[in-house]
Every structure is written in C-alpha cells, then in structure tokens.
Amino acid sequence: MQIVDEKIVRFETEKKQENKSKLSNKSKTRILTVLSPLGLLVIWEILVRTHALDSRFFPAPTTILVTLWEMIKTGILFSDLKISLYRIFGGFLLGTIPGLIIGLTMGLFPIVKIMLDPIVAATYPIPKLALMPLIMILLGLTEFEKMVVIALGTFFLVLMNTVAGVINLDKIYMDVAKNYGASKKDYYLTVALPGALPMIFTGLKLGMGMALLLIVAAEMNGASEGIGYRIWESYSIFNIPEMFVSFIMMSLLGYIFTVALDEIERIIIPWKQD
Secondary structure (H helix, E strand, O other): OHHHHHHHHHHHHHHHHHHHHHHHHHHHHHHHHHHHHHHHHHHHHHHHHOOOOOOOOOOOHHHHHHHHHHHHHHOHHHHHHHHHHHHHHHHHHHHHHHHHHHHHHHHHOHHHHHHHHHHHHHHOOOOHHHHHHHHHHHHOOOHHHHHHHHHHHHHHHHHHHHHHHHHOOOHHHHHHHHHOOOOHHHHHHHHHHHHHHHHHHHHHHHHHHHHHHHHHHHOOOOOOOOHHHHHHHHHHOOOHHHHHHHHHHHHHHHHHHHHHHHHHHHHHOHHHHO
16 A cells, blocks of 8 residues: 555656646746847847947837837827728638638539639639739729738738648548438537648638738728838838838748637637647
C-alpha cells in the first residue's frame, strides 16, 4: 500500500512539474512575442537617430507616434477606420456568402462541379485590380463598387477552400446520411458544412487578408476617406509619417482579424484543436 501511495505522490509531483514547465514555456513565448517587435522599434529609432536611415523615407518610431496622436486628436484616424471597416466587412460578406453556398453545392454535386470548374479556373487567375476599370464603368464610383472589388478577391478563396473541404470528407458520412434518408437541406447543414468547417475557416482567413489588400486599391479612386485613401493621399503630398501610421493601422487590423477568426474557429470547431 505504501508503494502505491509513493507512486501516486511521484506521479502528482511529475504532473505539477510538467504543468509548471508548460506555463513557463507559455510565459517565455508571450515575452518573446512582445519583445521582438519592441526590439525592432528600438533598433529602428537608433538607426534614424544616428542617420544610418534617411528620416525622410523612414521616420523615427517616436515621430510616427506623434503623428498617430495628432490624427487621433483631430478625428481623422477614426473616420478613416470607420469607413474602411464598413467597406471591408461589406465586401467580405458579399464575397463570402455566395462563395460558401456555391462551394458547398460544387462539393456535394459532382455535375455542378464539372460545369463550374472551367469557369472558376478561367476567372480566378484574372487580377482583381485589372477588373477595377470595368467595375467602375458598370457601378460608378460608389461604395458598392469598392465592396465588389473586395468581394471578388474573397469569393474565390472561400469557394475553393469550401469545395476542397467537402470533397475531402470521408465517404462514410455521406453514406450514413443517405441511409437515414437525409434531405438536401440536411446534406448541406449536417454533413457538408460541419465537415468542411476547418477548410472553410482557412478560406475565411485568406479571404480577410485579401480584403485588406484590396481595400487600398479600392480606395484609390473616388474616395475621400479610408485607410487606403490616406496612404495614397499621404504619398502624393510626401507626408511620410502619416503614411506609416496608415501602414500600422492596416497591420493592426490584419492581426485583430486573424486573432478574432482563430477564436471563433476554436469555439465553433473545438475538435480541431484536439
């Protein structure tokens, strides 16, 4: 009995040490995650102060922070963020919803995939920016035109990842649904959609990244506000610190969207983490 108790105590001690080790590794990871960008900023500041970097093209981080504060005080930054987020989310939803529905349909029904595959293969390689003149002719310089530009980039990424997710499902799921007399609606909602969710989220993350890339181009023409517009306007008047502030905002948005989608994915499909 004493031997058993000793083994239990030893096991619990080892478990505690293992948990402490994991917490220690997590703490180190978090510290490195914070220190690495801070270290880069310090090096950048030193290089500018010592004139190793031309401050006209690479303003010091402190200068950029001052510009950021001024843009916050005047309300310019929040105004740009508000309109850009409206366009990004509008275009993202406009491309994601049809991409998801058509992707599920192509994955479930081979005949639909055979019919649409050539169209997707022919249109996907066309640069979305090359279509901007045509979109502007058709829709004019409107908010909807900017959303359509973003939607085109998002649509294909969500579509192709959704199709791949459904096609790679084990055949047994389809057989079980068939044996239980599942309706077409059941195939969509209880078989294809849950099974393809990991790939769908991959498409959503890629689509959101594409939306951030395209917002800059979409706001080049016919816009008077927005992060993308601010980048081009700052460039045209050689206001480099303001341009860097816009760059930082785009990076921050990308990071926030990625973390948010990762968290939503963790909640919706916890089995993927396991």
